[in-house]
Amino acid sequence: MTSVAVDQTEFRSVLGHFCTGVTVVTGRDGDTLAGFACQSFAALSLDPPLVLFCPGNTSSSWPRIHAAGVFCVNILGDHQLAVCKVMASKDPDKFANVGWSTKVTGSPVIDDVLAWIDCTITEVLEGGDHHIVIGRVEDLGFADSGHPLVFYKGGYGIYDA
Ligand SMILES: Cc1cc2nc3c(=O)[nH]c(=O)nc-3n(C[C@H](O)[C@H](O)[C@H](O)COP(=O)(O)O)c2cc1C
Numbered sequence: 001m002t003s004v005a006v007d008q009t010e011f012r013s014v015l016g017h018f019c020t021g022v023t024v025v026t027g028r029d030g031d032t033l034a035g036f037a038c039q040s041f042a043a044l045s046l047d048p049p050l051v052l053f054c055p056g057n058t059s060s061s062w063p064r065i066h067a068a069g070v071f072c073v074n075i076l077g078d079h080q081l082a083v084c085k086v087m088a089s090k091d092p093d094k095f096a097n098v099g100w101s102t103k104v105t106g107s108p109v110i111d112d113v114l115a116w117i118d119c120t121i122t123e124v125l126e127g128g129d130h131h132i133v134i135g136r137v138e139d140l141g142f143a144d145s146g147h148p149l150v151f152y153k154g155g156y157g158i159y160d161a
Pocket of ligand 1: 088
């Protein structure tokens with residue numbers, strides 16, 4: 001088999017056809033809060049309950065989350081585009097205007113998210129220019145109502161079922 005040379009722009013464009021929700025993966029290393037917008041989240045295993053996400057090598061939040069050993073996946077609603085944008089930025093104080101609380105791991109659970117999954121890191125694998133982080137679910141919950149923030153072809157949308 002001969003593989004074609006994959007152009008990065010084409011890679012992004014083709015993969016952008018896979019529609020996902022948007023999460024913010026958060027952590028807390030002592031008093032330092034960390035969080036970044038993250039599309040590469042997936043359920044991995046039911047028994048034991050595992051999830052995964054993939055932080056890039058250039059993420060400044062990931063080393064802090066790694067040091068904490070725990071993280072929370074916050075699934076954003078369509079009312080949280082501003083939260084998404086600040087968490088996708090390099091703002092040194094991303095939580096300045098974001099309310100949060102904690103559950104079992106102490107990682108920030110962002111106010112008014114659609115759902116949250118509190119986890120302990122069990123494994124970190126290498127995946128090219130990203131890591132693959134596997135976490136065991138310690139606690140989780142969801143809101144009674146709301147619609148997801150959707151990411152598709154590099155833009156945001158809403159899903160109104
Ligand atoms: C919708 C969306 C999804 C993203 N998904 C990821 C992801 O899965 N992994 C990742 O490393 N960065 C992802 N990013 C980019 C990071 O959020 C962005 O690089 C951020 O600045 C990283 O911040 P940090 O340096 O504090 O970690 C995504 C950004 C957006 C807007």
